[in-house]
Amino acid sequence: EQFASVPHSFVFHRGRVGRSLQQLILDVRRVMEPFTASTLQVRKKNSLKDFVAVAGPLGVTHFLVFTKSPTNVNFKLVRLPGGPTLTFKVTQYSLIKDVVSSLRRHRMHEQQFTHHPLLVLNNFGLQQMHVKLMATMFQNMFPTINVHKGCVNLNAIKRCLLISYNADTQLLDLRHYSLKVVPVGVSKGLRKLLQEKFPNMSRLEDISELLAKDINLSESEAEQDGTHNILELPQAYAGRGNMKAQQSAVRLTEIGPRMTLQLVKVEEGLSQGNVLYHSFVLKTEEQLRTALARKEERLRLKAERRRRQEADVQRKKEQREAHKKQSLAGIKRKQQQGEDGDSGAEDPGMPEDQDPADQSDDDAEYYRQEVGEEPDEGES
Template sequence: MAKRRKGKKKKTSKIDIQEQSYQDAPHSFVFHRGHVGRNVKQLVIDTRNVMEPFTAKNLQVKRKNVLKDFVSVAGFLHVSHFVMFTKTDVGVYLRLCRLPRGPTLTFKVHDYCLSKDVISSLRKPNLEQIQFLNHPLLVMNNFSGAGNHVKLMATMFQNMFPSINVHKVKLNDVRRCVLVSFDTDTNLIDFRHYNIKVVPVGMTRGVKKIMQAKIPNLAKYGDISEYMNRAGYSSESEVELDGPVNEVVLPQQIKSRGNIKSAKSAVRLTELGPRLKLELIKIEEGICEGQVMYHSLITKTEAELAAMKALREKKKKAKETRRQNQQANIQKKQLEKEKHKEKSLEGIRRKNMEDEVEQPETLVPADEDDDIDYYKQEVGHLPDADSFVPGKNKRKKLVTERNPVVKKRKIDVKGKKTDNVAKGDKSSKGKREFTKGKNDRTSNDKNQKKSKTEGKTPFDIMMERKKRKKKMVEKKKNKFKGKKKKV
C-alpha cells in the first residue's frame, strides 16, 4: 500500500477572511419603480445611505429596466434583498423582497421625512463619512406579537442587516444604529436612523475643552484651578441627559478622547434620517407575485383562495406550453435553415459539374501531326498546305476555350505598329512583317546588357541609370537652348 503524502495546509489570510465575510453578509438593491417624483427619489438615496456599505450606492435605474433585469444580476453580486419604492394616486409604497424565492412584504408609507430635513433641525449634526464604512446596528422593539405576519416581518428586518457576534464585535466599528419599533395598537412601524456617540461621564465643559485640544482663553484667571472651579461650570446641569439609563461601563478602549476602558461613559444618539412610518398591507410568497399569505384589508374565503390558486396554476401551465412551443419553433427554423443551406450547396456543386461537362478544357497538342489530326477532328477537313509550317506552329502553352488567343500589336524596327493576327485566323487582313536581322539584334542587345550588369550590385546599377538619365536631360536642355539662339 502506497502511503499518502501529507499536503501542506493552505493558510487563510486576513484578506480572504474579510472577503468571505463580505460575501456572506446580506446585500441589497434600493431602487424605485415607475414615476415617483423628486422627493421619493431623494428618499431612495437616503435609504441607500442607511444600508451602506452592503448596497449598490450608484445603482442606475432606467425606464426600460424591468424586475427580471435586477433579479438576473442579483445572484452574481450576492444580493439577497430588494427595497423598492413605488407611488400611486393613493400614496407611496415600500416593498421588501427576499431573493431568490420570496417572500415579498408590501408596506404603505404613511409619513416620511428626508435626511436633509432632519439634519437641518439639529443644532450639532454628526455628518462624518467614516461612520458609513461599517454596517449599522439593528435594534427592534415590541415585535413580540402573536400573529405569524409579525414574526415574519421581524425575521425579514433581521435578515436585511448583518448579524453581530457579541464576543468578537469591535466598539470602534459600531457608529450607527437603525431602530425599528412596532406599535401593536395602531399596527404602525417607526423606522429611525441614528448616529452613536460615547462621551465620558462627570466632566465639566472646561475639562472637555481641554480634552478636545481646544485651549481656552485663560487671561482672566490667575491659575487654571480658577478656570476649572468657576461658578456655574462645575454643576451637572449641562449633562442632565446622562443618567443610569444611558450610562455604560466600556469593555473596550474607544478612540474618542476621555473614554477609558472599564470606566463609565454615556451613550448619546444623534438622528441622521430618514424617518418612515410604515403599515404592513400584504405578504406574498414569490417576488412580487404568487399566493397572498396575509392581507390587512381584504379577507377571502377558502373557495375564493382555491379558485385563485387554480387560476394561477392554469396561467403557469399556459406559460410553460408557450415556452415549449417557442423552443420547438426555434429548433424547426434551425433545421429548415440547415436544409436550405445543404440544398444551395448541392445546386452549386451540380452547376459546376454541368459547366465542366459542357465546356471541357481542350488541350492543343505540341506536335505537327497531332495538330493536323486535331484540326481535322474539330473542323471536319484537312487544313491548307500553308497553314502548318514546320517548326513554326509548335505551341508550348496549353490553350483553352475559355482563354482564346488575343490579337497582339508589335512594333517593327522603323517604329511602325503592325497587327499580328492569331494563328489560323484567315479573315483578318493583317500580315506579319519581319525585318532582316531583328532576332539577331535583340539577342545581341540582351547579351550586351548581361555583360554590362555582371559583377555589379543593384546600387551601382541604379547609380548608372541615374547618371544616364541626367545626361539625357542635359542633352535635351542644350538642344533646346541652341534652337532658341537661332531664332
C-alpha cells in the same frame, strides 16, 4: 471576500416621482452605506429585469424600491433572487435636511458612513407570521454581528438604525441616529481638557476647583444620561476618556431620515407570486383554494404551451436538416452527371439502339399527358 459575503442593496424608484421622493431615495442610500450603490443611475427605459440581471454579478441581495401613485407613496422591500416581496405604504417621511435643521447641534460627518449602522428592532417578538417575516427581512439587510464571540469592534459602530413596531396601529417607525460615547462622572471643565479644549479659568482661585466643580451632571445632561445609557466599556472607544472598564454614556443624535410605514402585503417571488398576507383583503379558505387552483391551471397551460413550442421548434429543425440533406444529394448528383458528360460518354437519355422515330412518339405522348392537347404536326 469579506466585502462580498455581506448583504448589498439597490435603492431606486420606478415610474415618475417628485423631487422630495427623489431626495428621500438619496437619504435612504446614505442609511444603507457602505454596502449599497450610492450613485446608481435609473433611466425610464430600465425594467425590473434589468436590475435583476445586474444584481447577480454584483452580489446584490436586496432591492428597496419606491413608487408613487396619485394618493400614496409605496415602498417595496425585495429579497433576491427568489423573494419574498414586502409592500409598505409610506404614511409619513422626513428628509435628512429637515431633521438636521430642527436640531440645535447635530453630529454627522463622512467617517460615520464608512461602516454599516447597528440595527435595533423593537417590539418584534410577536408570534404573527408577517411580523416575524418583517424582522427577518430587516435583519438580513445588514451584516450580522455575533456578540457572543466577542469579535465586535466598537469603533466600527458609529450609527444606529432603530425600527420600532406598534402592534396597536400596526405601523413601523424608522429612525436613524448618530452614536457618541462620552465619559461620565467628571466635571465639564475636565471634559474640556480631555477633548483638548482649554477651559476658561479666570474666575478660579485654584486648579483644584476645575476638577472638583460641577462634578455632577447638569440638568440638561441629566435628562440625557442615566442608568439606561451609562455602561462599562468592554473596549477602548474613540475619544479621550473612553477607556476600557470605565463608565461612559452612549448618546444618540438623530440625523434622519424618518419614515413611518404600514405593511400592505407579502408576496412570494419578485412581486409576482402568491399573496401570503394582506392587511386590507381577508380571504376565506375557499377563496384561497380557488385562487390556488386558478394559478395551478395557468401554470399548467403555460407548461403545455412551452411543450408545444419546443416540439414545433424540434420539428422545424428536423425539416431543415432533411431539406439540407436533399439539397446536398441533388448537388452531388448534378456534379456527377457533369463529370460523366465531360468524360465523352454518349447522352444517357438516348440509348444506342433507340430509333429517333420512337423517341418522337415518346415526346408526343409526354406532351399529351402534360398539356392535355394533341401536338402540332411540326412539333411532333
